[in-house]
Amino acid sequence: MKLDYQRIEAKWRKTWTETQLYRVNEDLSKPKYYVLDMFPYPSGAGLHVGHPLGYVASDIFSRYKRMSGFNVLHPMGYDAFGLPAEQYALDTGVHPAKSTSDNITRYRTQLDNIGLSFDWSRQVRTDDPKYYKWTQWIFLLLYQHYYDTSKQTAVPIADLIAHFEKFGSENVTAASSQHVPFTAENWNTMTAEEQNAMLMNYRLAYRKVGYVNWCEALGTVLANDEVKDGVSERGGFPVVQKEMLQWSLRITAYAERLLSGMDGLQWNESLKTIQRNWIGKSEGAFVDFRVADNLEQSIKIFTTRPDTIYGATFMVLAPDHDLVPLITSDDRKKEVEAFAEKSKNKTTNRTGVKTTEGMWTGAYAVHPLSGENIPIYIADYVLKDYGTGAIMAVPGDDERDNAFATQHNLPIVEIIDRSEYPNAGMGDHEGVLQNSIFLNGLPIDEAIQKMLDYLEKNKLGIRQTEYKLRDANFSRQRYWGEPFPVYYDQNGMPVELNQNDLPLELPELDDFKPSPDGRSPLARIDTWMKPQAGIERETDTMPGYAGSSWYFLRYMDPDNQNEFASKEAINYWQDVDLYVGGIEHAVGHLMYSRFWHKVLYDLNFVPTEEPFKKLINQGMIQGIVESILLMKERDNGYYHFVSADIASERKLDDTIVSAIPVHIDFVSDYGHPDSHLTKEGIEAFIKWRPEYTEALFETKNGVFTASQFGEEQLVTKSEVGKMSKRYHNVVNPDDVIARYGADCFRMYEMFLGPIEQSKPWDTMGIEGVSKFLKKLWSLYYNEQDEWIVTNDEPKEGSLKILHASIKKATEDIERFSFNTSISQFMICVNELRKLDEHSSQVLSPLVQIIAPFAPYIAEELWEALGNTISVHKSSFPQFDKTYLVENVFTYPVCINGKKRSEITLLKDVTNQQIEEQAKALPEVIKWLEDKPIKKVIIIPEKMINFVI
């Protein structure tokens, strides 16, 4: 009974490659199904056991779909541009192209070992000029179009120019950075540069001076989603706001469609919520407040609660609001400027800090409804980059305004009567209006509508929807990215490259330091930067998300030289049916791809508006961090480690200085409650960390030096944590596969629990799956390695368990519950072993249903069963429900819902017969104790319940 998985894996890996088993072509006779994994960034560290979780899940599903008659596109590629390769180049001098290629080779070997059914003929790499030609091409599309807000679609910029020539900016319905009115005459007398600058207001890819997230340590700007808590997501370096001329993408034009487009998608709710929050829609109104005694200035505010306007008793501007210097009274100037300066310096990390700090500007605004003068303040709690950077403060129904008013002794008008809603707080949409003239007595939501109508009718304000979403910064001062297909003429005006001149290839370079003025390393290659007199190329490159925003389309037709993909290919494959990947891309990649896809959809390049119909976020595989405990006090000058069991017994928490992570290879019973170091472990540890050579190790039996350590065990502390080099707890899939085989590795990863859940890698549990595979094998081969499958008729009961398993497997795979299908396989194999079943009529379909999970072993057994075509090309078995229908059924017999007995009856007995027979049961008689039966509930084939 030898299961030699290494031989089997090598054999089939070779055959599958030679026969191009997973190669797929457009085939109109079959329905298509597109299963996509988020392609990896090929990092130097290689894969750990966590990475393939999603790949294995999508692979099982792909194989199942293929066997179910679908033409499955299941490709893989590499997100090959990126910062780490360039940082690595800076450190070592190895060219990013080389290190990236090396890493890709390594990834490929690891992926192949797992037995994933990718069609490698379709591989894409974002750093391949044949690929990024089209990334550049899409960038130019964005550059050449603007967003028409009335038609809700992208439109060629030429149409806008035609409009400007005839009508100027009048009646233009376009998403823009700022609204600058001009006439047709104005337009026609502008210089080319001026016109170009004006168009930049509208283009979907545009250049502007603005504050950007500048990371000094990385020497580049970052997009909003690449910054977390004021530091760079990669590396954790500080990020500051810096003014720079940068390319941006007008994703804000698509805010509403990005929001509403999610409704029809099969994504999990938390992911949708993350995107909704990021887009941050709020509906309300712009209202203008005139500045008192000042005919020129008025303050535009945004509010979602126009109903509370009668409660506005003062106004607040952001300290850096443009109007502040214009309205501040002379006697307040000094203090206001000082305050503004102070708050500017603390902008970096102000999250969560509630503050009531602020200052009066000396100016008043005129309340637009009451006509009263209300003071204008500046305060930290109003942000320049949200809404208009100014608010009307309603201390009667806003906690921050209230706190501010209390602090600064400003009047508070109670405008909401919440006496009917004792649990509601400020800002809740519960209660009725009071002290608000014509709104009095109205519930909040009605009052909002009434006030909006009033404001618009009297031209005091307009309805408006605001979004938190900002335009996406698209420039990086980096070498290892896509060059912009743009140069600048003598006047600095951008000129786009012709499609024929694409791709604009990255030049060779061997020094990757940024140029001294903060520009990308490309600026140091004069010959590249200035290909001819009067022309200067853009030296920035595109960010990491450029190449990954459309790669799923390239897989449809990866070698096409004339289009990013042919119409035929796109029309056949349409969109991604199933996308599997990590939640960490919720606001970055997934948002940008959807945006690009919608632009391509508007321009009729793709047939669907959304790229990813169904999305599954696989959880993370966590590691167990094993550490040993070091005492704070040294023992006669020696380091002193304590076994974790005595540490908890003696409650030594306060005296332990730190837990030193130990390499998991040294730990016995790794990952278990009684994990510990033995003598060998201690010796390996001090060899690894020589500074602890002299240390003392205290166990229950006393205190020992490493050399004195005998049979005792130093118990380690185990915690669930990230699997990371830092904790020395990385489990490499190659090692697991070498020991247990790829099939076992795949099944175990799935058996661990639901795909969407994170869970620690438990080394011991894999034995169960390993045992299962050996048992499965033993149905086909005996201990002498002889083939024992027969052509006999199946034994009584075998077909029932087989078909139950087919049914369960089908249903479970469809709902991505792979752990439960594996449980069913285990039950099935155990049953068949008990029945001593060796009939090919049972064992042949069994191979097929297990094939998506254990492709190697299944293929080997399938061949041994006499098949000449791969099991992965066969049809997934259909279950036959006649085998599953019971003719007897065991009913639980309950008294008042509690099971007291059971009774086995023929399936088609009448309810009356069931009741009579159940009543006759001795247990029932005993429990009824002659009490009258109030009611009898019989649910056929389920249960019988007597109510007394």
Added chain:
RNA sequence: GCGGGUGUGGCGAAAUUGGUAGACGCGCUAGACUUAGGAUCUAGUGCUGUGAGGCUUGGGGGUUCGAGUCCCUCCACCCGCACCA
């Protein structure tokens, strides 16, 4: 603070529409075979009780003949956003 999610044995977890809670695996206990076992096989294993039985899906309450599942309420943990007007 707001939004989303999750709470079931010693552990990972099952449970279809409200119908025998804890399938399957790990671990543990006992036994068999063994020179040996960290191999294999068999049996047992939610808690409690000698037993009949009683209790049990984060806590409390409700609807129901019957609730892990539905409703109300509280608690804990995880994730996202966070002075968002």
